[in-house]
Amino acid sequence: MKSFISIKNVIFSVFIFCLVARSYGDSDDDVVPMEKTEKEALYSAVQGFVGTWWNGSGLYPDPCGWTPIQGVSCDVFDGLWYVTAINVGPVQDNSLVCATNLEFRSQLFELKHLKTLSFFNCFVSPRRHPTAIPFNNWEKLAGSLESLEFRSNPGLIGRVPTGFGSLGKLQSLVLIENGLSGELPANIGNLINLKRLVLAGNGFTGRIPHSFGSLSSLLIFDLSRNTLSGTLPASLGGLTSLLKLDLSNNQLEGMLPSEISHLKNLTLLDLRNNKLAGGLTKSLQGLVSLEELVLSDNHIGGVLMSIEWQNLYNLVILDLSNIGLKGEIPESISKLKRLRFLGLSDNNLTGKLSAKLATLPCLGALYLNGNNLTGELKFAEGFYGRMGRRFGAWNNPHLCYPVGLKSDSVVPHGVKPCRQEVTLLEPHARTKLADGNWNQNSHFVASLGFASNAIDGFWWVSAVGIWICAFL
Structure with missing residues (x-):
C-alpha cells in the first residue's frame, strides 16, 4: 500500500513539472521569464563583485527562479522578473563572497527596479585594494533605490558622491565604519524621504551642512566617530520627527542651539567627546521624550541648578561627566524615577549630597567621583550593598562615610571614614x-x-x- 502511494506521488510530481515546462514553451526566451537586458546587467554586476569565475550557469530556470543567486532578490513587474535587491558580503553563511579586488560595473545602474543595495565587509584593504564609490550614474537609480548601505569596508575610500543627492526615493543611507573622508555633500539635504542617515565611523571633516535640517522625516541621525568641526547648525531644530541624534566623538564646538528644544520626539541625544561650551541650555528642558542624555567629555561648564530636571521625567541615562560643572547637585534629580545611570564624575561640584538620591527606585549606577563634595554620606547601608563598585565617590577629599557601617564590604570605595566629633573645653x-x-x-x-x-x-x-x- 505504501509503495502504491509513493508511486502515485512521483507520477503526480512529474505531471506538474511537465505542465509547468509546457507553459513556458519550447523557446529559450520563454523558458527564462526575465528581460534579456536585465539578466545581462545582473550577471555583469555580480561578476564585478564576486569575480569573473562566476557565470550563473547553475541557475534554473532563471536568476530569480528555483535556484536564485544568493543575496539577490527579485519581483515581478509586467509579467517579467526584475532585480529588487543586491546584498554583497558575508551577511549570511550562503551569501555572495566578495572578490579580493571588487569593481563597480556600469551595468549595476541598468537595474531599473533595484530598491536595496548593500555591501558588508567587502572592501577590506585600504593599502592593497583601495576602492572609491563611483561618482556617476546614480541618477539612473533615482526612481527605485530606497536603501543604500556600505558597512565595515575599511578599503572603501574617497568622498561621498554628490550623485547620492539625486536618489529622491532613498529612505535609508548607511555609510558606517568605512574609509570615507572629505566633507559631507550638502545635497543630501534634498533626500526628504530619508528616515535613517548613519554616516558613523569614517573620516569625514568640515561642518554639518545646514541643509540637513530639511530632512523632516528623519528618525535616526548618526554622524558619530568622525572629525566634524564647527558649531551645531540651528537648522537641526527642523528634524521634528527625530528619535535618535548621535554626534559623539567629533570636534564640534560652541553652544547647544536653543532650537534643539523643538525635537519633542527625541529619545537619545549623545554629544559626548566634543568641544562644546557655553553651559547647559534651558532648551534641554523641552526634550520631554528624552531617555538618554550624554554630554560627557566636553567643555560645557555651567551649573546643574540651571535645569529643572523634573521636566525630563523619562530619563534613563544621564551622563554629564567631565564637562566642567560647578555648584551643588539639585534635589530635583531625585525626581527622575526611571533613572538607571547617573554620571557626574570629574567635575567641580561642591556641597553635600542629598540622601534622596538613594530613593531613586531604578538607579543601578551612581558616579560622583572626582569632585569637591563635602560632608557625611547619608545613604543607608543597604544602598552601598546594592550598588557595590557602581557607586563611585572617590577623589572627593572632604567627603566621608559614617563609622557605624556594620560591614567592611559595604564601605564606599575610596572614601574615608568620618572623624568622631571633638568637644572643645570651656576656658574654666x-x-x-x-x-x-x-x-x-x-x-x-x-x-x-x-x-x-x-x-x-x-x-x-x-x-x-x-x-x-x-x-x-
Missing part, C-alpha cells in the same frame, strides 16, 4: 584639668580617641595639654 575647664578632676572631663578624653580609664601618669597629662593648645 583648664583649672579642673590642672586639679586632676579627670572623671568630670572623661567625655573630652574619649573624643580624642582614648578611654578614660587608660589615662595614667604625667606623660598622658602632657599629651592632653598639647591637644588643648592645638585646639585653642
Whole structure:
C-alpha cells in the first residue's frame, strides 16, 4: 500500500513539472521569464563583485527562479522578473563572497527596479585594494533605490558622491565604519524621504551642512566617530520627527542651539567627546521624550541648578561627566524615577549630597567621583550593598562615610571614614584639668580617641595639654 502511494506521488510530481515546462514553451526566451537586458546587467554586476569565475550557469530556470543567486532578490513587474535587491558580503553563511579586488560595473545602474543595495565587509584593504564609490550614474537609480548601505569596508575610500543627492526615493543611507573622508555633500539635504542617515565611523571633516535640517522625516541621525568641526547648525531644530541624534566623538564646538528644544520626539541625544561650551541650555528642558542624555567629555561648564530636571521625567541615562560643572547637585534629580545611570564624575561640584538620591527606585549606577563634595554620606547601608563598585565617590577629599557601617564590604570605595566629633573645653575647664578632676572631663578624653580609664601618669597629662593648645 505504501509503495502504491509513493508511486502515485512521483507520477503526480512529474505531471506538474511537465505542465509547468509546457507553459513556458519550447523557446529559450520563454523558458527564462526575465528581460534579456536585465539578466545581462545582473550577471555583469555580480561578476564585478564576486569575480569573473562566476557565470550563473547553475541557475534554473532563471536568476530569480528555483535556484536564485544568493543575496539577490527579485519581483515581478509586467509579467517579467526584475532585480529588487543586491546584498554583497558575508551577511549570511550562503551569501555572495566578495572578490579580493571588487569593481563597480556600469551595468549595476541598468537595474531599473533595484530598491536595496548593500555591501558588508567587502572592501577590506585600504593599502592593497583601495576602492572609491563611483561618482556617476546614480541618477539612473533615482526612481527605485530606497536603501543604500556600505558597512565595515575599511578599503572603501574617497568622498561621498554628490550623485547620492539625486536618489529622491532613498529612505535609508548607511555609510558606517568605512574609509570615507572629505566633507559631507550638502545635497543630501534634498533626500526628504530619508528616515535613517548613519554616516558613523569614517573620516569625514568640515561642518554639518545646514541643509540637513530639511530632512523632516528623519528618525535616526548618526554622524558619530568622525572629525566634524564647527558649531551645531540651528537648522537641526527642523528634524521634528527625530528619535535618535548621535554626534559623539567629533570636534564640534560652541553652544547647544536653543532650537534643539523643538525635537519633542527625541529619545537619545549623545554629544559626548566634543568641544562644546557655553553651559547647559534651558532648551534641554523641552526634550520631554528624552531617555538618554550624554554630554560627557566636553567643555560645557555651567551649573546643574540651571535645569529643572523634573521636566525630563523619562530619563534613563544621564551622563554629564567631565564637562566642567560647578555648584551643588539639585534635589530635583531625585525626581527622575526611571533613572538607571547617573554620571557626574570629574567635575567641580561642591556641597553635600542629598540622601534622596538613594530613593531613586531604578538607579543601578551612581558616579560622583572626582569632585569637591563635602560632608557625611547619608545613604543607608543597604544602598552601598546594592550598588557595590557602581557607586563611585572617590577623589572627593572632604567627603566621608559614617563609622557605624556594620560591614567592611559595604564601605564606599575610596572614601574615608568620618572623624568622631571633638568637644572643645570651656576656658574654666583648664583649672579642673590642672586639679586632676579627670572623671568630670572623661567625655573630652574619649573624643580624642582614648578611654578614660587608660589615662595614667604625667606623660598622658602632657599629651592632653598639647591637644588643648592645638585646639585653642
